[in-house]
Amino acid sequence: MIYARALHTSTLLTNxxxxxxxxxxxxxxxxxTTELYDLSTQTWTMTGRMNYARAEHTATVLIDGKVLITGGYNITDALNSAELYDLTTETWTMTSNMNFPRFGHMASILSNGKVLVVGGSNGTRFLKSAELYDPxxxxxxxxxxxHVSRFDFTASVLTNGKVLIAGGVTDEDTSGGNELYNPSTGNxxxxxxxNMQRFGHTASVLTSGQVLVAGGFSDNFTNTAELYDSSTGTWTSTGLMHQAQAFHTASILKNGKVLVAGGYSFSSVFSKHSELYDPSTGTWITTDSVNHTRYQHTATVLINGKVLMSGGATTDGYLNSTELY
Structure with missing residues (x-):
């Protein structure tokens, strides 16, 4: 990338x-600053600057192809501002502000095209509030x-249209509690x-419709993984990862397997470790390690099926390096 960065977003556009x-x-x-990666040339170019500098924000592709950026924080404040990126003009325009400033929140696009933003922190306390953006x-x-305020949690849109919120940190403790948002009722x-309380984990919706939750931190780093079945509303344990890690990325590959990479781990604090989950067997296998230790990075599945890993932080500072799996 042109700039080193961590706690950024990386979004596959419709082009x-x-x-x-x-x-x-x-x-x-x-x-x-914002930049574009072109797979056909494998190059980065600068594109329009956002109106506000921000980190730990969200980026959501809307039905019309625009990208909605919400919240985040800068040097002094949590932000309630939101803006839209138009990929045809490569420009940013402000849209209406959220009702609450927040960072470390989650944003999910619903089947009706609206965007659900929930949780996070306002810099003083963790939030339980939720709001909807109508494009x-x-x-x-x-x-x-x-029901519970939370930070460092996951949000997954299920095949039935509901949104599963799992884990996170609450004002009281690490949360094992989970809840479902019903868009038809707003409740x-x-x-x-x-089976285990956790935060800093990942959640991936598999082709079967089940949700794979992997890793994270509870009393310590964990290598446990479990599956949520929306038809029964229950969790079952699945195969253990080879390495306990948190704040990693999880990417669903075209073959249905899940690639977990980077983050924190016991052995080296910042991790190069990568492994694959096979839903057909419920087991993990190690795969090629990333070239640089990194966390607070992003991983994006490209149209050719490869995974683009970008940026993050390591013991030597912040990274502008990128790599393809």
Missing amino acids: AKVLVTGGANNSNHYHN LTGTWTITGSM WIPTSDM
Whole structure:
């Protein structure tokens, strides 16, 4: 990449390019810069700057192909601002502000085209509030709040259209509690607990419709993984990863396997470790390690099936390096 960055976003656009936005390259410098990766030339180019520098924000591709950026933080504040990227003009325009400033939140596009933003932190406390963005009107409306405030959790859109919230850190402790958002009612209902409380984990919706939760941190780093079945609302343990790790990335490959890479681990703090989960056997196998230790990085599945890993932080500082799996 042109700039070193961590805590950024990386989004596959409808034109097959990858948009990287924001992030930080030290504790006092946050980016409003954005850049594009072109798979056909394997090159990076600068594109329009966001109106606000931000890190730990979200990026969501809307039905019309635009990208909605929400929240995040900069040097002094959590942000409630939101903006839209138009890939045809490569420009940013402001849209209406969220009702609450937040970072470390989750954003999920629903089957009706609206975007659900939930949880995170406002810099003082963790949040349970949720709100909906309507791309047709460019406005936000408050929807039902979660039962538990949470940060460093996951949000997964299920095949039935509901959104599964799993784990995270709460104002009280690490959360094993999970809940479901029903877009038709705007309400949240509790669902069964995971077998292990965790945060800093990943959640991947498999081709079977099950959700694979892997790794994370509870009392310590964990190599456990479990599957959520939306038809029964239950969790079952699946194969153990070869290495305990947290704040890694998880990418669903075209063959249905899940690639887990990077993050924190016991052995080296910052990890090069990568492994693959095979849903057909419920087991993990190690695969080629990444070239650079990294966490707070991104991993994006490209249209050719390869995975683009970009940026992040390591013991030597912040990275602008990228690599393909």
